[in-house]
Amino acid sequence: MSLAVDLIESSKKLAAYRAVEDHLLPSYKFVGIGSGSTVVYVVEAIVSKGPAFYSGMTFVPTGSQSKGLIKTAGLSMCYVDERPTVNGSPVALDVAFDGADEVDEDLNLIKGGGACLFQEKLVATAANKFIAVADSRKQSPRLCTKWKTIPIEVLPLAAPDVLRRLRAMGSPSPTVRSGLPSKAGECVTDNGMWIIDAPFSPLLIRKDLSSTEDGCGRNGSWEIQTLADELLKVPGIIEIGLFYGFNGNQALGLGKELQAQKPVAAYFGMPDGQVQVQNA
Numbered sequence: 001m002s003l004a005v006d007l008i009e010s011s012k013k014l015a016a017y018r019a020v021e022d023h024l025l026p027s028y029k030f031v032g033i034g035s036g037s038t039v040v041y042v043v044e045a046i047v048s049k050g051p052a053f054y055s056g057m058t059f060v061p062t063g064s065q066s067k068g069l070i071k072t073a074g075l076s077m078c079y080v081d082e083r084p085t086v087n088g089s090p091v092a093l094d095v096a097f098d099g100a101d102e103v104d105e106d107l108n109l110i111k112g113g114g115a116c117l118f119q120e121k122l123v124a125t126a127a128n129k130f131i132a133v134a135d136s137r138k139q140s141p142r143l144c145t146k147w148k149t150i151p152i153e154v155l156p157l158a159a160p161d162v163l164r165r166l167r168a169m170g171s172p173s174p175t176v177r178s179g180l181p182s183k184a185g186e187c188v189t190d191n192g193m194w195i196i197d198a199p200f201s202p203l204l205i206r207k208d209l210s211s212t213e214d215g216c217g218r219n220g221s222w223e224i225q226t227l228a229d230e231l232l233k234v235p236g237i238i239e240i241g242l243f244y245g246f247n248g249n250q251a252l253g254l255g256k257e258l259q260a261q262k263p264v265a266a267y268f269g270m271p272d273g274q275v276q277v278q279n280a
């Protein structure tokens, strides 16, 4: 491993261990485990606490990679739809940990670099507390600045029309993600869908808008919530890799929990060996 790669890996690990230390309590019963390379260290941090700490916990995966991580670590697992119910509703996960491709100053996220965004959103929104874990490269003032595309999960049959509509919304060159080098043809998600990566200009947050602006494509830039609302109206789009709206702990009452997709905290491993915590 080169020094730079080594530094990135150790910063992911530091962030993961700190996040687990701060947010995984021994009393917890259900814990969401996201996807990607950083989450590997989340599972490692949990295992390092020993069976006495985690034996009462059940871990909920966000796809086949995280299922493998949970199983290999010898942790007990259930799928998101297998949680016990109370009064007809599934019990909330106590916490969910996941990586991110980009995190803005308001804790909005782009996710889906690993094509797991749909189940990641299911698990994050089923949790009382969602924690993002990443290295410092993911920190950004606005989404689509460093990670320039939004991953969008689509029904394969609808892909040509979704591409057409995305272009009409100002995304210059949306493309269906290829499965290469590991698979010829398209990248197929755990749900049998495809991913479209749609480039957009850096996304605005609410405070960037003046009182007369509605967030619809000013100077070619969309405000996150407005763009998300428009994308989710397109037939054939199953889910989008924007995590936006409210943080779990802000989302009490008034149906706001439906929009609680943002983490309550993001942990960033920094190149100097520190961990920076961005709280809601």
Ligand SMILES: O=C(CO)[C@H](O)[C@H](O)COP(=O)(O)O
Pocket (backbone or CB within 6 Å): 034, 035, 036, 037, 038, 039, 098, 099, 100, 101, 110, 111, 112, 113, 114, 115, 116, 117, 120
């Ligand atoms: O959203 C994801 C997968 O769909 C991942 O969490 C995201 O891509 C971050 O991955 P990594 O930790 O490898 O940087």
